[in-house]
Amino acid sequence: MAEPRVPGDDPGTLELACGETVHARDIDMGMRDVRCDCGERHAVVVDVHPVSRFVPESIADVLRETIETADEFPEFGIAHVMGIVLEEFPDEVAVADVSEDGSIGYAIVWVTDFDSRRLHETVVELLVELMEHAASHGDSDTASAFEEQMLEFDVEAFVEQYREQRDFESEVDTPV
Incomplete structure (x- = not known):
C-alpha cells in the first residue's frame, strides 16, 4: 500500500525561486533548461x-589536478562547481538529492x-575568481601575469564561442 505523504516532503520535488515546483522525474539528463510555468x-x-x-x-583537468577536495567526492567536479554557485546565490538555486530513487538516472x-x-x-x-x-x-x-590576462578576458565572448563549439542545441554534445 502506498504511504501517505505530506505535500512538499518528496525529496524529488524542487521548490524554485520563482515559487513554482518541478519534480526530478521531469528532468532529463540531457536538459540544459527547463521551461517553467512562471514563463521563464x-x-x-x-x-x-x-x-x-x-x-x-584542459581547464577542467587543471582544476581536478590542483584542487583537493575534503568531501565524499574523490576529485573536483560538477558538485563542487554547483556548490560555489549555491554559495554565491543561495536563494536562486534549488537542489534535490534523489540518490534513493533508482529510476531517475542521476x-x-x-x-x-x-x-x-x-x-x-x-x-x-x-571559476576565474577561484583561479x-x-x-x-x-x-x-x-x-x-594571470591578473593581467584576466583583465582582457571577456566572459560573455568566451561563453558565446564555447557554446557555439559545444553545440548546446543538440542533445549530444562533446567536450572541446
Whole structure:
C-alpha cells in the first residue's frame, strides 16, 4: 500500500525561486533548461554533467589536478562547481538529492532561477575568481601575469564561442 505523504516532503520535488515546483522525474539528463510555468527558463544541472560543460576539458583537468577536495567526492567536479554557485546565490538555486530513487538516472539535480546561458557565464566568472585566488598564493610574477590576462578576458565572448563549439542545441554534445 502506498504511504501517505505530506505535500512538499518528496525529496524529488524542487521548490524554485520563482515559487513554482518541478519534480526530478521531469528532468532529463540531457536538459540544459527547463521551461517553467512562471514563463521563464531555468538552468538544469545534474551530477553526471562534466565540468567541461562550462569550460574546456584542459581547464577542467587543471582544476581536478590542483584542487583537493575534503568531501565524499574523490576529485573536483560538477558538485563542487554547483556548490560555489549555491554559495554565491543561495536563494536562486534549488537542489534535490534523489540518490534513493533508482529510476531517475542521476543522484543530485540543481535548478537555478536564471537560464543556462546566464548560469554558464556565472560559472565561468566564479571559476576565474577561484583561479585568481589560487594564483595569488603562488609567486608574485605568476599572480601578476594571470591578473593581467584576466583583465582582457571577456566572459560573455568566451561563453558565446564555447557554446557555439559545444553545440548546446543538440542533445549530444562533446567536450572541446
